[in-house]
Amino acid sequence: MIVRRSLLLSSLAMPALAQTPWAPSRPMRMVVPFAPGGAADTVGRVIAEQLAALLGQPMTVENRPGGGTTIGAVAVARAPADGHTLLYATPNVQILNPHLMRTLPYDPxxxxxxxxxxxxxxxxxVVRPDFAARDIPGLIALARREANALTFASAGVASSGHLAAAMLGQMANxxxxxxPFRGTAPAVQEVMGGRVDFMMDNIATLLPLxxxxxxxxxAVSTADPAAAAPELPTVAATLPGYHxxxxNYLLAPARTPPEVIAxxxxxxxxxxxxxxxxxxFEALGIEKLGGTPQALAAMVREESDRWGPVIRQGGITAE
Structure with missing residues (x-):
């Protein structure tokens, strides 16, 4: 009777135990695949600080720059799949690098x-204040007068600004x-100085200028007007489908349990x-996303389908 009663109590307790939310059991870490001080690092640190406060364990931010984000990505891919290590990712990790690099040290x-x-x-x-074109149709008209007559700056080969302008050129034919320059700052200086015609980069960097x-x-690059600058037209108003x-998003190592991810x-x-x-976020012109892991996975697939053809048509490879 005592044994049967113990078994019954154990069976009743099991569902309650199964529903107990996961909690970290030791300090956590967030790997940022960039050097300290950049936009991704700044936001990643804010998220890490808040995660630590809400989950009750300290969270360190570990900067692993280099290799076009591959060094940081490998560090997380090889980490234990227990929820204690996260990657603060940008599109390079799963969307761009598979198209830009012949081989990757991880499966994206x-x-x-x-x-x-x-x-x-x-x-x-953006262009310099006295630039001849006043809108996207005018910019395209200038480019059509002579091949390569129009120049654009970027923070480097295969940077997001390079790809955004390349897609514009392809869609406008x-x-x-x-x-290319070594970073956004020198690219901005060359556009302001009139030595390069235009550039595309994040609104948080360029809007104050x-x-x-x-x-x-x-114009803005998104399909819809930007909340921080609603007066600006979109590139898509001239080139339908441009977006x-x-x-930025968070990844965990594969095989991390679903209850931990939840x-x-x-x-x-x-x-x-x-x-x-x-x-x-609103002050910086940034849109917060959130949502489910499934929604993130769908977004990654959609973006990969968008950028793969642009990279192949442009013959763009990572340096």
Missing amino acids: VADFAPVIAVLRAPKLL VEMLHV VRDGRLRAL DASF VLNATVNTILDQPAMRAR
Whole structure:
């Protein structure tokens, strides 16, 4: 009788135990595949700080720059699949690198579990204040007068700004000369100085320069107008179907248990919904995303389908 009673109590307790939410049992880490101080690193640190507060364990941010994000990606792909290690990812990891690089030291799909999309940021197409073109049709008209007569700057070969301008050229059927630099800052200086005609980069970087009158914005890259600059037209108004937005998201190692992913996803959704976080994003022109792991996986597939043809047609490879 005592044995049967014990078994009965154990069987009743099991469902309750199975429903107990996962919680980290030791300090966590977030790998950022960039050097400290950049946009991804800054937002990643904010998310890490909030995760630590809500999950009750400290979370360190580990910068692993290099290899076009492959060094940081490998570190997470090889980490234990227990929820204690996350990758603060950009499209390079799963969307761009498979098309830009002949070989990867990781499988962009099989080695990771999607957690949540964090944010999306439109780009601005900017020129110097006295540039001849006043809008996208005018820019395309200039480019059509002579092949490679129009130049555009970027933060480097295969950077997001390079790809955004390459897609514009392909959709408009014009040839433009790419002038890569080592980072966004020198590219901006060359456009402001009139030595390069235009560039495309994140709104958080370029909008303050537009507001100060040092650059002039012709359009935003997203399909819909940007909340931070609703007066600006979209590139898609001239080239239907054009859409580009940088986005950041979180990945865990593959085979991380679903119940662990569920807790991480719910916690980050809570962080993104905080009024202070929303206000911070809005001030930078950034759109908060959130949502389910399944929605993130679908977004990654969609973006990969978008950029693969652009990279192949442009013959673009990572340096």
